[in-house]
Amino acid sequence: MSTQSASTRLSRELIGALVVFALFAGLPVLADAMGDTFVVFFTIRIMVFAIAAVSLSLILGYGAMVSFGHAAYLGLGAYSVAILAEHGIWDVTVSLPVTLAVCGLFALVTGAISLKTRGVYFIMITLAFGQMAYYTATSLSAYGGDDGLTMWGRTEILGSTALGDRTVFYYVVLGCLLTCYLLARMIVASRFGRVLQGAKQSEMRLRAIGIDPYAYRLVAYVIAGMMAGLAGALLANAAEFVSPAYMSWHRSGELIVMVVLGGLGSLLGAIVGAASFLVLEEVLSHFTEHWRLIFGPFLVLVVLFGRGGLISLLPGGRKNG
Amino acid sequence: MSATLFAVQTLNGLQLGILLFLIAAGLTLVFGVMDFINLAHGVQYMLGAYLAVAGYAITGTFWGAMLIALIGALVVGLLLEALIFRHLYDRDHLDQVLATFGVILFLNEAVKVIWGAAPLTLPMPDLLSGSIEIMDGLLYPVYRIALIVTGLAVAALLYVLVSKTRAGMLVRAGATNAPMVSALGVDIRRLFMLVFGFGTMLAGFAGILAAPILVVEPGMGDNLLILAFVVIVIGGIGSIRGAFLAALIVGLVDTLGRGFATDIAKLLLSPSAANDVGPAIASMLIYILMAGVLFFRPTGLFPVRGG
Numbered sequence: 001m002s003t004q005s006a007s008t009r010l011s012r013e014l015i016g017a018l019v020v021f022a023l024f025a026g027l028p029v030l031a032d033a034m035g036d037t038f039v040v041f042f043t044i045r046i047m048v049f050a051i052a053a054v055s056l057s058l059i060l061g062y063g064a065m066v067s068f069g070h071a072a073y074l075g076l077g078a079y080s081v082a083i084l085a086e087h088g089i090w091d092v093t094v095s096l097p098v099t100l101a102v103c104g105l106f107a108l109v110t111g112a113i114s115l116k117t118r119g120v121y122f123i124m125i126t127l128a129f130g131q132m133a134y135y136t137a138t139s140l141s142a143y144g145g146d147d148g149l150t151m152w153g154r155t156e157i158l159g160s161t162a163l164g165d166r167t168v169f170y171y172v173v174l175g176c177l178l179t180c181y182l183l184a185r186m187i188v189a190s191r192f193g194r195v196l197q198g199a200k201q202s203e204m205r206l207r208a209i210g211i212d213p214y215a216y217r218l219v220a221y222v223i224a225g226m227m228a229g230l231a232g233a234l235l236a237n238a239a240e241f242v243s244p245a246y247m248s249w250h251r252s253g254e255l256i257v258m259v260v261l262g263g264l265g266s267l268l269g270a271i272v273g274a275a276s277f278l279v280l281e282e283v284l285s286h287f288t289e290h291w292r293l294i295f296g297p298f299l300v301l302v303v304l305f306g307r308g309g310l311i312s313l314l315p316g317g318r319k320n321g
Numbered sequence: 322m323s324a325t326l327f328a329v330q331t332l333n334g335l336q337l338g339i340l341l342f343l344i345a346a347g348l349t350l351v352f353g354v355m356d357f358i359n360l361a362h363g364v365q366y367m368l369g370a371y372l373a374v375a376g377y378a379i380t381g382t383f384w385g386a387m388l389i390a391l392i393g394a395l396v397v398g399l400l401l402e403a404l405i406f407r408h409l410y411d412r413d414h415l416d417q418v419l420a421t422f423g424v425i426l427f428l429n430e431a432v433k434v435i436w437g438a439a440p441l442t443l444p445m446p447d448l449l450s451g452s453i454e455i456m457d458g459l460l461y462p463v464y465r466i467a468l469i470v471t472g473l474a475v476a477a478l479l480y481v482l483v484s485k486t487r488a489g490m491l492v493r494a495g496a497t498n499a500p501m502v503s504a505l506g507v508d509i510r511r512l513f514m515l516v517f518g519f520g521t522m523l524a525g526f527a528g529i530l531a532a533p534i535l536v537v538e539p540g541m542g543d544n545l546l547i548l549a550f551v552v553i554v555i556g557g558i559g560s561i562r563g564a565f566l567a568a569l570i571v572g573l574v575d576t577l578g579r580g581f582a583t584d585i586a587k588l589l590l591s592p593s594a595a596n597d598v599g600p601a602i603a604s605m606l607i608y609i610l611m612a613g614v615l616f617f618r619p620t621g622l623f624p625v626r627g628g
Contacts, residue, residue, distance in 0.1 A: 060415075066418065113612050113615060113616050117615055120352065120358050120558065121554060121558070121619065121620070121621075123358065123414060124550045124551075124554045125554060125611070125612070125615055127547060128551050128554070128611055128612075129612070132604075132608035132609075135604035135605065136605060138604070139601040139603075140597075140601065141597060141600075142597055249543070249547065250543075253418075253422045256415070256418065256419065256422075257419060260415065260419055264415075290430050290433065290434055292426040292429070293427060293430045293431060293434065295426060296423040296424060296426035296428075298423070299419060299420065299422065299423030299426070300420045300423040300424065303409075303412075303419045303420040303423070304408055304409075
């Protein structure tokens with residue numbers, strides 16, 4: 001890829017990102033004017049899943065690690081917050097570090113094992129670890145087991161219950177999404193990110209110049225896990241409820257769908273993909289409760305005929321190569 | 322934990338292992354020969370069960386239901402292969418995962434639309450109903466014993482097919498190096514279809530066998546699919562022998578774990594803590610087993626491909 005096309009692609013993504021985040025930032029004002037509260041709740045959901053999709057895009061799109069257990073981190077993050085709340089610990093100064101530590105540790109241990117494998121073994125082993133987390137959550141009888149656990153409130157910030165306010169919570173989630181997006185962009189652009197992408201293209205060449213990609217992959221995997229954990233913590237706060245369903249393997253599959261639908265190898269694509277997926281789900285389920293009858297074949301068609309994802313549909317966005 | 326209970330749990334474990342083997346055999350062959358990861362394999366198991374229920378409604382006998390379901394499962398499998406999967410063989414694994422995930426969503430929902438979301442049952446054949454006493458004070462249903470015996474027979478048949486016949490030789494060769502087999506003049510697409518159809522029928526057969534003892538419901542294939550993945554990863558992808566051993570190991574470990582983990586935990590912990598920890602540990606056991614196997618042997622117990 002020439003520097004010319006790389007720089008036009010960069011500026012296109014920059015303009016796209018400005019548009020997307022401007023839309024997110026302006027939405028509550030618009031919704032308030034129309035008196036529509038559902039849109040705000042729905043967009044919070046979109047932004048939360050966008051964070052998870054960005055984190056998955058980081059390892060899937062740039063590191064070629066097809067993690068089929070990414071929903072486990074959503075669940076782990078959500079459960080960390082909810083279980084602490086169950087024991088009366090509500091403050092973000094405790095719950096956030098704990099959430100990140102739990103998810104980071106789980107990612108470190110499972111990643112260290114999973115990354116020893118390649119290709120389809122990696123897909124299956126991450127799937128299996130995801131299921132392990134899922135079944136563990138269902139057997140936590142002290143914390144609701146199958147039925148899930150209700151949080152009677154939201155995380156507090158130094159004793160303040162400001163997050164209880166819909167608009168404040170909305171902008172906090174937006175801030176988290178922006179932070180994660182920028183962080184991911186920085187990672188991708190850094191030397192670390194280039195090693196990751198190099199390992200995707202040719203591991204052998206990378207080894208030939210003396211770089212062992214294992215550690216790089218593992219660090220990326222841990223970062224992605226922690227980011228998805230943050231999304232989980234926000235999800236628990238948004239719903240004020242957690243359940244093992246957050247970690248079901250269908251959810252992991254949907255996260256992959258979001259990333260691919262938006263466009264592999266584009267962080268903005270992950271955000272667009274998450275939004276499109278959830279909007280599509282919402283719209284289709286208005287027509288029929290059996291929306292999967294439509295969505296399933298749609299997904300097959302996207303894979304068979306649509307290459308490059310939604311992000312390549314942007315003006316001048318034809319993907320080269 | 323008495324000896325009787327242990328014996329019952331062991332038989333139940335074998336039974337789960339046999340069902341897993343029937344599903345995993347097709348999965349591992351399809352993957353081994355075609356390098357194709359088929360998530361929709363689990364819905365073939367579900368379809369087998371549903372078609373058997375439908376077949377029973379038409380014929381009124383278990384055997385008629387089995388015949389209809391086997392043919393139905395084969396037809397659906399070949400149809401999916403011709404319409405969708407054939408176009409995915411040359412794609413990367415991510416595309417295969419996504420497209421077959423779409424197929425799962427569709428078929429799970431279609432089953433719900435056609436037969437409803439409520440669980441259904443299939444009556445067992447009169448010939449195999451009732452129980453026999455296998456040891457002192459231990460009554461075990463004949464049907465479940467028949468299931469284990471049938472599964473072992475299928476495993477033996479598969480062994481003969483794969484290791485003694487010409488088609489089996491091609492399958493093994495295909496699993497080791499498909500392009501080479503193709504270069505030697507074998508119609509690899511036809512071989513693919515044969516293997517795929519056969520694998521599909523095996524999964525459907527597992528569904529039929531399971532229908533009288535488990536509930537028939539939408540999504541019933543999903544959990545077994547993941548267990549089958551664990552099986553083929555432990556066994557080594559592409560290896561029938563590995564799939565057989567791993568299926569029995571996973572079936573036994575899972576069933577015995579669920580049966581006795583709480584009792585074992587009580588030896589170390591207080592009873593109330595053991596009641597919490599036991600089930601959690603039990604449900605994690607096979608994944609820990611898998612992680613352990615992969616940590617020491619990243620390509621499973623019986624790797625087919627080098628490296």
